[in-house]
Amino acid sequence: MNFQELDSFHNLAREQGKKYPKKRFLYEEIIKESGKHFTGIVGSRGIGKTILLKQLAVDFENAFYISLDSTSEINLYEAIKSLNENYGFRLFLLDEIHFYKDYNRDLKKIFDFLEVKIIFTSSAALSIHESSYDLSRRVNLKTLYPFSFREYLYFKENKKLPRLSFSDILNKKWQPEHFRQSAHFNNYVQGALFPFALEEPDIFTLLRNIIQKILYRDIPAIANLRVAEIQHIEKLISFIGKSAVDGINYSSVSRNLGITKYKAEHYIRLLEKAFVLNVVFPSGTNVLKEPKVLMNLPFRLLFQSLDEAIGGIREDFFIETMKMNSFKFNYLKSTRGTKTPDYLVDTGENELVVEIGGKGKGREQFKGIDKKKSIILTHSEIIDGIKRPLFLAGFL
Missing domain, CATH: 3.40.50.300 (P-loop containing nucleotide triphosphate hydrolases)
Incomplete structure (x- = not known):
C-alpha cells in the first residue's frame, strides 16, 4: 500500500x-x-x-x-x-x-x-x-472500559460530577446532585454503558454481533482452537448467562459442558481477556482457589430478562466498577449452611466488607464478621444504618 x-x-x-x-x-x-x-x-x-x-x-x-x-x-x-x-x-x-x-x-x-x-x-x-x-x-x-456510571452521565446528560470514595459513601458525603442521578441507573446497567448506545436504539443486536466476532474472529486470531472448541466456548457463554451467580466456577462449567477442568479454565481465561467474563478469586490462603465467574455488563441480558438476571446484573456492575477503579478485591468464601457477605475490598484506607442485594437485603450475612468496616449496597435509594444505594458506587 x-x-x-x-x-x-x-x-x-x-x-x-x-x-x-x-x-x-x-x-x-x-x-x-x-x-x-x-x-x-x-x-x-x-x-x-x-x-x-x-x-x-x-x-x-x-x-x-x-x-x-x-x-x-x-x-x-x-x-x-x-x-x-x-x-x-x-x-x-x-x-x-x-x-x-x-x-x-x-x-x-x-x-x-x-x-x-x-x-x-x-x-x-x-x-x-x-x-x-x-x-x-x-x-x-x-x-479502556465501558463508561463508568459517572462517565455515562457526562456523555448522556452533560453532567460532570465529582468522584466519591467509599468513605464518602459510608459517611453520606455526597452532593444532592449525585443522588438525583439514581433515575438513570437502570438504563445504564441494561447496556447504556457501551458508547454506541448513545446512537443505537437496538443495542442487543450489536452485543450479539460483538460476541460472534469475539468467538469467530478475535479468539481464533490469538488461540489455536478447533471449530468444536469455539462451539464449546459459545455454549460456555450461554451456560453462564443463563445461570445464577453463585456456584459458577471452573468445576461447575467443566461438569455442565462435559469438558475437562483444564479446558474450562482455559476458555474462561480467553473470555476474560476478551472482556466477556470477570473472574474473582476467594479471600484468604487456606481455601480452594476456585474463582467466582461473572459476566461483563450487560451480556447477561442476552440470555435472561432483567427480572430474571437482576441479582447477577447487580454483582456484574459492582465487579466491573471495582476493576475500572483498580481496587483489589476478593469474594468471601462461605462454608456450607452459612451466609457470608459477598466481597472484601481493599479501599486503600482499610478493608471493607461488601454485601450486594435488593432493597430487602439485611445484616444476617455479617454475623461473625468483626473488626472490619461493612456496607450493604442495595438496588434502591434506601439509606439506613450501613445500607447505601448501589448506584453511588458508580461515582467511585
Whole structure:
C-alpha cells in the first residue's frame, strides 16, 4: 500500500474524529504519558478505542492513523520508517494491532531503531498480555472500559460530577446532585454503558454481533482452537448467562459442558481477556482457589430478562466498577449452611466488607464478621444504618 492510500485513510479518520468533541476520561491520562515507552489501549469491541485514536489524530498534527484491521499487505516497520523520515510524522496511531501478524516483532524493532512514539489499540488483550514479556519495558498497557456510571452521565446528560470514595459513601458525603442521578441507573446497567448506545436504539443486536466476532474472529486470531472448541466456548457463554451467580466456577462449567477442568479454565481465561467474563478469586490462603465467574455488563441480558438476571446484573456492575477503579478485591468464601457477605475490598484506607442485594437485603450475612468496616449496597435509594444505594458506587 503506497503513501497516497495510507494518507487517504488517515485523513478520513481525522474527519471522523472531528465528529466527537467529547473525550473519554482515559484520553487525558494517555496524552500525559511521557518517556520513550509505547502505549497500548486494550478493551472490548464497541468501547470507543477507534474513536479515541481518531481524536488523537485530530489533536496532534504530527500523528498518523493506521487501521491494521482493514489495511492489508503492509510492512509496518518499513511504513512507519518511511512516514517518519520522508513526511515527518512522529506519533503513530495503530488500530487493532493484533490483526497484524508480526506486531510483536515489529513493535520491538520500531522501539529499538526509530525515534517515534506509538499508541496502539487491541480488542484481544490476551494476545497483548502474552507478548508482554518481550514488550514489558517498551509498552505501557491501559484498559479502556465501558463508561463508568459517572462517565455515562457526562456523555448522556452533560453532567460532570465529582468522584466519591467509599468513605464518602459510608459517611453520606455526597452532593444532592449525585443522588438525583439514581433515575438513570437502570438504563445504564441494561447496556447504556457501551458508547454506541448513545446512537443505537437496538443495542442487543450489536452485543450479539460483538460476541460472534469475539468467538469467530478475535479468539481464533490469538488461540489455536478447533471449530468444536469455539462451539464449546459459545455454549460456555450461554451456560453462564443463563445461570445464577453463585456456584459458577471452573468445576461447575467443566461438569455442565462435559469438558475437562483444564479446558474450562482455559476458555474462561480467553473470555476474560476478551472482556466477556470477570473472574474473582476467594479471600484468604487456606481455601480452594476456585474463582467466582461473572459476566461483563450487560451480556447477561442476552440470555435472561432483567427480572430474571437482576441479582447477577447487580454483582456484574459492582465487579466491573471495582476493576475500572483498580481496587483489589476478593469474594468471601462461605462454608456450607452459612451466609457470608459477598466481597472484601481493599479501599486503600482499610478493608471493607461488601454485601450486594435488593432493597430487602439485611445484616444476617455479617454475623461473625468483626473488626472490619461493612456496607450493604442495595438496588434502591434506601439509606439506613450501613445500607447505601448501589448506584453511588458508580461515582467511585
